[in-house]
Amino acid sequence: EAQVTQNPRYLITVTGKKLTVTCSQNMNHEYMSWYRQDPGLGLRQIYYSMNVEVTDKGDVPEGYKVSRKEKRNFPLILESPSPNQTSLYFCASRRQGADGYTFGSGTRLTVV
């Protein structure tokens, strides 16, 4: 089944403890992106990648890192999480030339 897989689905962590949210797609898509969703703010882009080893900042990149060493994987790294990073995170991918993006099921992160 063609899909974008995020892990974990739910995570509660403490301030300052480094964490990684994984994202993997099995559709050979070139483009991948991370969004965070907060009530009343919609979806805001954190980072995106146009292909392997090509990444760029979105609208809210502070406090996050990404890497794209393989085409299928695009992990989101929080080096020192803070409570204001408590949010619902989505990974998305798209084939070059396609109109729509496929989203993962989301990761609900709580930082206490």
Added chain:
Amino acid sequence: GQSLEQPSEVTAVEGAIVQINCTYQTSGFYGLSWYQQHDGGAPTFLSYNALDGLEETGRFSSFLSRSDSYGYLLLQELQMKDSASYFCAVKLVRGNTPLVFGKGTRLSVIA
């Protein structure tokens, strides 16, 4: 900055037609997309307009007027399962570029 405006909430009756508007002010414009998101779920792609006019996909249609910086999503024969949030999103330039999303419209379908 980028700005996409859509109503925060809309309520409509089962079987009726509802229109969700989106106006945008962005640094560039290549196309307008619509996504649906049910509570607790992931956004799913509905439609994309790059040219002016109406695109129809079953019960859903999407319209774009580039000169007015305006688009809408039209849902016909509303069903209870259409209760969800709907987001418009602008593609700023051609190619593999990010989407800028509106804040979403929560549609409630009532009996």
